Amino acid sequence: MGQSSTLGARDNAWIYALFAVCAVLAIIGSLLAGGDHSGWRWLHYLTKPTATVLLLIAVLRNIGSSFRGYGMAIVVGLAFAAAGDFFLMLPGDYFLAGLICFLLTHCTYIWALTRDSRFGADKRIFVLFAAIGLIVIAGLWTSLPSAMRIPVVIYALALAAMAAQAISRDRQLAAVAPQKSAARSAAFGGLFFMVSDTLLAYGRFRWNIPYNAVWVLGTYYTAQWLFARSTEGNAHAR
Incomplete structure (x- = not known):
């Protein structure tokens, strides 16, 4: 696994470098954008989904x-995420459409994370993340439009389940398993996704968070990069 993971990272080094550039430009464009026709806004439009x-x-x-299941699920999840990026960055109110796209991302990630481990195996982790999800929902509840309450509840619980499964899977796999370091990447990816989406929700519905794009997009791109890198050590996963 160590050799195949190293080769995968080396072969994709130029892609990851371009990704980092686009991620930074997307954050800069979001911070500096003014009107809908601002050049900075168009920079954000171009680089965020890219x-x-x-x-x-x-x-x-x-x-x-020899490896399809995990990697293809991550590919499908990233495709839904790219669509969600597109909807969330538009000037109109397409938040629900973006929410649905990212809900599908988390569902496909959950499917990926159950290819080599049982769903909900570590019940203590699931109870903990369910509690965190409910706390997040409770903090948002009075600030949410009534039409958004049920969608946000469904999304928050799916997000918590994805993060919990990522960590549960990491704990299930033996330290010598070929995909152990990849599982650790996915576990951190799940955590960063929870942080990103929590900041996004609170910044949209409850608080005015200074430099919100830095924190939301920074943690989001870190999460997605970790999930992408988690495919490099799963050559033996089914």
């Missing part, structure tokens, strides 16, 4: 003939 698509390409390049 960064996610670059990760999708990197994962496709990692997938060998």
Whole structure:
């Protein structure tokens, strides 16, 4: 696994470098954008989904003939995420459409994370993340429009389940398992995704968070990069 993971990272080094550039430009464009026709806004429009698509390409390049399930699920999740990026960055109110796209991302990630481990095996972790999800929902509840309450509850619980499964899977796999370091990447990816989406929700519905794009997009792109890198050590996963 160590050799194949190193080769995968080396082969995709230029893609990850382009991804990093696009991610930074997307954050800068979001911070500096003014009107809808601002050049900075168009920079954000161009680079935000492009960064996610670059990760999708990197994962496709990692997938060998003996490994399809985990990697293809991550590819599908990244495709839904790119669509979600598109909806969330538009000037109109397409938040629900973006929410649905990212809900599908988390569902496909959960499917990926159950290819080599049982769902909900570590019940203590699931109870903990369910509690965190409910706390997040409770903090948002009075600030949410009534039409958004049920969608946000469904999304928050799916997000918590994805993060919990990522950590549960990491704990299930033996330290010597070929995909152990990849599982650790996915576990941290789940955590960063929870932080990103929590900041996004609170910044949209409850608080005015200074430099919100830095924290939301920074943690989001870190999460997606970790999930992309988690495919490099799963050559033996089914």
